[in-house]
Amino acid sequence: MSVRGRIAAAKAFLFGDSARAFGTLSLALLALLTVVPARDYFRDWRGVQKQYLQLIHGRNDAPALTRHFQGGVQQIWLPEIGVVDRCTTCHVGLKESTLTDVRTQPFRPHPPVPHSLTEFGCVLCHRGQGTATSVADAHNSSSSWEEPILPARYLESGCGQCHIQPLTGTPKLNQGRELLARYGCVRCHTMRAPDGTKRTGTDEPPSLEHIADKTSREWIAAWLRDPQAYAGSATMPNFQLKDDEIRDIAAFLIAQSQPYRSQKASEPAPVPSQDDAVIQQGASLYGESFCASCHAVQNAAGLLVGGNLGPELTRVGSKVKIDWLADWLRNPAIYDPASAMPHYRFDAKQIGLLVTFLSSKTDSDFTGTAKAAAAEPKQIERGRILVIERGCASCHAINGLKAPEDFAPELTEVGSRPLSRILFAPGVPNTLPDYIAARIRDPRSFGDTLKMPRFSLPQPQVDAIVTALLAQTARAETLPASMRIPARKPSDYRPAGRAGKLMDEMRCFSCHIINGRGGTMAPELTYEGTSVQRAWLVNFLKNPNTLRPALIRRMPRFNVTDAEANTLADYIMTAWQTPDFEGDASDDLRFTAADVQSGRELFYNKYACQSCHIIDQSKDKGYVGPTLTQVGSRLTAPWILHWLRNAQTLRPGSLEPVWNMNDADARSITAFLMAQKGAPVKEAARK
Amino acid sequence: MAATLSQQLTALRRTRVWRSVFRGGNGTSNLDRALAVQQNLFLHLSSVKVRKRSLAFRVTWFLGTLCMGALMILVATGIPLMLYYHPSVPQAYADMKDLQSVVSAGVFLRNLHRWSAHAMVLLVFAHMFKVFYRGAYRPPREFNWVVGVILLIVTLLLSYTGYLLPWDQLAFWAITVGSNLLSSVPVIGPKVRFLMLGGNTVNANALLRFYVLHCVILPLTAATFVAVHFWRIRKDGGIYPGKDHKHA
Numbered sequence: 001m002s003v004r005g006r007i008a009a010a011k012a013f014l015f016g017d018s019a020r021a022f023g024t025l026s027l028a029l030l031a032l033l034t035v036v037p038a039r040d041y042f043r044d045w046r047g048v049q050k051q052y053l054q055l056i057h058g059r060n061d062a063p064a065l066t067r068h069f070q071g072g073v074q075q076i077w078l079p080e081i082g083v084v085d086r087c088t089t090c091h092v093g094l095k096e097s098t099l100t101d102v103r104t105q106p107f108r109p110h111p112p113v114p115h116s117l118t119e120f121g122c123v124l125c126h127r128g129q130g131t132a133t134s135v136a137d138a139h140n141s142s143s144s145w146e147e148p149i150l151p152a153r154y155l156e157s158g159c160g161q162c163h164i165q166p167l168t169g170t171p172k173l174n175q176g177r178e179l180l181a182r183y184g185c186v187r188c189h190t191m192r193a194p195d196g197t198k199r200t201g202t203d204e205p206p207s208l209e210h211i212a213d214k215t216s217r218e219w220i221a222a223w224l225r226d227p228q229a230y231a232g233s234a235t236m237p238n239f240q241l242k243d244d245e246i247r248d249i250a251a252f253l254i255a256q257s258q259p260y261r262s263q264k265a266s267e268p269a270p271v272p273s274q275d276d277a278v279i280q281q282g283a284s285l286y287g288e289s290f291c292a293s294c295h296a297v298q299n300a301a302g303l304l305v306g307g308n309l310g311p312e313l314t315r316v317g318s319k320v321k322i323d324w325l326a327d328w329l330r331n332p333a334i335y336d337p338a339s340a341m342p343h344y345r346f347d348a349k350q351i352g353l354l355v356t357f358l359s360s361k362t363d364s365d366f367t368g369t370a371k372a373a374a375a376e377p378k379q380i381e382r383g384r385i386l387v388i389e390r391g392c393a394s395c396h397a398i399n400g401l402k403a404p405e406d407f408a409p410e411l412t413e414v415g416s417r418p419l420s421r422i423l424f425a426p427g428v429p430n431t432l433p434d435y436i437a438a439r440i441r442d443p444r445s446f447g448d449t450l451k452m453p454r455f456s457l458p459q460p461q462v463d464a465i466v467t468a469l470l471a472q473t474a475r476a477e478t479l480p481a482s483m484r485i486p487a488r489k490p491s492d493y494r495p496a497g498r499a500g501k502l503m504d505e506m507r508c509f510s511c512h513i514i515n516g517r518g519g520t521m522a523p524e525l526t527y528e529g530t531s532v533q534r535a536w537l538v539n540f541l542k543n544p545n546t547l548r549p550a551l552i553r554r555m556p557r558f559n560v561t562d563a564e565a566n567t568l569a570d571y572i573m574t575a576w577q578t579p580d581f582e583g584d585a586s587d588d589l590r591f592t593a594a595d596v597q598s599g600r601e602l603f604y605n606k607y608a609c610q611s612c613h614i615i616d617q618s619k620d621k622g623y624v625g626p627t628l629t630q631v632g633s634r635l636t637a638p639w640i641l642h643w644l645r646n647a648q649t650l651r652p653g654s655l656e657p658v659w660n661m662n663d664a665d666a667r668s669i670t671a672f673l674m675a676q677k678g679a680p681v682k683e684a685a686r687k
Numbered sequence: 688m689a690a691t692l693s694q695q696l697t698a699l700r701r702t703r704v705w706r707s708v709f710r711g712g713n714g715t716s717n718l719d720r721a722l723a724v725q726q727n728l729f730l731h732l733s734s735v736k737v738r739k740r741s742l743a744f745r746v747t748w749f750l751g752t753l754c755m756g757a758l759m760i761l762v763a764t765g766i767p768l769m770l771y772y773h774p775s776v777p778q779a780y781a782d783m784k785d786l787q788s789v790v791s792a793g794v795f796l797r798n799l800h801r802w803s804a805h806a807m808v809l810l811v812f813a814h815m816f817k818v819f820y821r822g823a824y825r826p827p828r829e830f831n832w833v834v835g836v837i838l839l840i841v842t843l844l845l846s847y848t849g850y851l852l853p854w855d856q857l858a859f860w861a862i863t864v865g866s867n868l869l870s871s872v873p874v875i876g877p878k879v880r881f882l883m884l885g886g887n888t889v890n891a892n893a894l895l896r897f898y899v900l901h902c903v904i905l906p907l908t909a910a911t912f913v914a915v916h917f918w919r920i921r922k923d924g925g926i927y928p929g930k931d932h933k934h935a
Binding site: 036037039082086129131132134144145418 | 777781784785787788789791792794795855856
């Protein structure tokens with residue numbers, strides 16, 4: 001039979017009459033319909049669960065693992081927070097601590113985290129599509145689900161949805177938030193924590209209301225061109241301005257400036273000497289005053305040496321005017337009442353030396369030598385418009401301009417911005433973290449007309465900022481308030497009276513934390529009155545000798561008078577006391593020579609305190625903790641005793657270990673330490 | 688040897704149970720056959736007799752029947768879908784994702800419903816074109832043409848209301864755009880839009896309204912007019928046989 005004949009016969013067999021055609025079509029439909037349950041049966045997760053059973057088969061821990069294993073679709077269901085996560089359908093071994101040797105996904109156990117895995121589910125931190133039961137749907141982004149799995153390097157953003165305060169386990173998130181505050185991002189972009197509080201900046205951008213008294217038009221222009229060329233550590237970003245824009249903005253800023261003092265300074269400004277010897281003397285005074293605790297200077301190798309509380313001073317001579325510098329050193333509060341810089345009480349000679357030294361730190365490459373031509377009114381007016389357009393007043397106080405509100409888009413929910421509303425620049429992978437990172441790295445790549453300036457940040461810092469921004473999700477705001485770890489209320493502690501006024505002048509709170517307020521550079525002083533002896537304190541205030549020789553940052557000398565030192569010491573000894581015990585040594589803290597001897601044994605042998613502390617300058621090498629050579633003249637015996645029992649209750653976060661020391665040991669070591677007396681201190685005259 | 692299939696069927700029709708259910712006789716005379724159709728609630732809508740030539744494929748391309756088939760598939764898949772779906776803002780999209788990820792044959796149900804809906808819109812249009820180009824709308828069938836137009840509108844509305852129910856971006860914006868078009872109708876436009884959405888924006892109320900329209904009001908309307916449509920085919924002399932036929 002020919003092929004054509006066969007086909008005809010088959011056609012007749014299948015569709016010969018209406019009954020046959022109906023039957024054939026019905027069978028075909030039935031066959032098609034079997035595909036449906038078959039596809040249902042052969043879903044990804046069934047294969048994965050089979051693989052898991054093969055994996056655990058024959059292991060020593062197989063009985064326990066098999067007992068824990070439950071087949072079928074599994075889910076973590078938390079209706080209060082809207083979580084339906086079926087990830088555990090495939091990630092079967094998440095909770096199996098005995099599977100630590102398994103490194104392959106999806107069977108790896110979850111690394112230990114402070115939360116139970118069923119407390120919040122998976123998606124809250126990892127993103128992805130929790131309800132999905134296929135590999136692709138759960139992990140990837142698609143048109144019906146825009147949140148793919150978050151790359152591991154941004155994972156800490158999950159924590160930030162509930163934890164508003166820094167956490168020890170999330171360095172990247174903390175760093176990102178700190179950078180957002182330090183670089184003033186939050187001054188243009190409103191950013192709210194989940195509890196509704198606005199995040200605030202820590203960058204303290206200077207007021208420009210008196211800028212003409214402080215610096216020149218040429219310096220402003222050079223600074224605007226590239227702030228990092230002046231100071232690598234500058235937090236001001238590069239606004240990528242054109243030369244004529246820079247010229248006009250500088251002209252406007254000088255024109256709007258008003259004098260900061262109504263009359264001339266009572267003392268004439270010193271004339272900086274060109275003599276190298278005088279400059280050298282100034283440099284010594286700069287060192288003795290520990291200016292480097294706050295201000296950094298580039299050394300010959302181009303590395304920054306010094307603190308970051310104040311601005312970098314490498315090229316300060318190119319920037320400031322002599323009159324202003326002298327005034328500033330005399331008392332910073334005259335120019336800027338809110339400055340963190342203390343009032344040093346320098347005398348005229350010291351001011352002259354420092355002015356000489358600082359004004360010698362010039363860099364002619366930076367400003368050039370050309371004087372700018374006088375500004376035309378047209379340029380000033382254009383500068384004003386440019387300043388408004390660029391939102392300079394968001395950060396800086398400028399005469400006649402109000403700080404604009406919501407100058408830049410709000411970023412409270414940037415971490416859940418839908419991809420469909422994002423315009424990706426060419427070459428940027430289409431994910432939210434990549435988009436945010438690209439915007440931070442080079443904002444203008446998204447369009448020349450965008451106003452956002454460029455921050456030159458290294459990749460780890462960009463990653464940290466992305467992490468912090470990804471924590472700003474819409475979900476964080478809708479989570480139940482009970483899940484939020486509330487922010488600690490900032491303390492507004494202010495010591496009162498004459499002592500309080502002195503502490504304000506010396507800006508103690510710029511470095512020390514006292515009763516919850518203050519900086520973190522120096523030790524906490526909340527219970528200082530219980531801790532130290534009055535005679536030592538008075539002497540220390542007058543002439544701070546270092547307790548921690550390994551540190552660059554040290555307490556500067558504020559040139560206080562005897563009377564002032566006594567006022568401060570009176571206040572500290574009275575007010576800064578722990579409520580838990582008395583600082584005065586009671587009768588049972590009188591020690592015998594035997595106590596001291598056994599204390600020495602315990603100090604050197606049982607507890608090996610010399611690993612961190614120095615008693616004997618000639619042989620001890622401990623630099624982690626403060627030197628204890630004269631501790632018996634500095635600290636009180638009850639303080640040492642309680643400190644040895646548990647330092648964390650006295651100063652939370654101290655590096656001192658919790659020793660769980662018995663009372664006899666603590667008493668003996670206290671005896672030994674109290675025996676370490678220095679030379680007798682001459683009592684400062686009281687007023 | 689056992690009786691043939693037709694003999695067994697005849698025997699079945701003679702049983703008491705059969706006769707208590709089906710009122711018609713069981714003979715093979717024309718009367719019996721006519722009664723079988725006429726005495727049945729569902730079949731009596733259709734003609735008792737049909738011209739053999741009007742059953743040929745080329746006459747209608749079976750488009751009306753295919754429309755009806757699509758409608759029946761939509762009802763058959765729509766009812767199980769209703770079991771898995773809550774018309775509420777927080778649940779609607781999640782329910783749809785669950786259909787895809789955990790409900791047995793959920794993807795099949797949803798996709799069959801969706802494709803049948805698309806097919807039905809196409810088929811209804813094709814049906815109308817076929818009727819139009821054959822001239823089958825002419826008297827005495829002009830009222831049935833009007834019923835057909837109503838059915839077209841109901842079909843489009845069913846399709847439109849169903850589009851919102853997944854509550855995804857596509858749905859949301861499609862309905863936003865669609866309802867804004869409506870509000871540009873002079874005088875009554877904004878009022879009708881408000882009535883349709885149950886508010887001024889596409890929101891929870893709109894979702895609920897569209898759900899009720901899609902699952903109750905419009906299907907009942909469609910069923911009613913389909914019944915009228917079929918009934919009028921019989922009353923208007925069956926399927927239009929073509930203009931060269933004597934007894935048009």
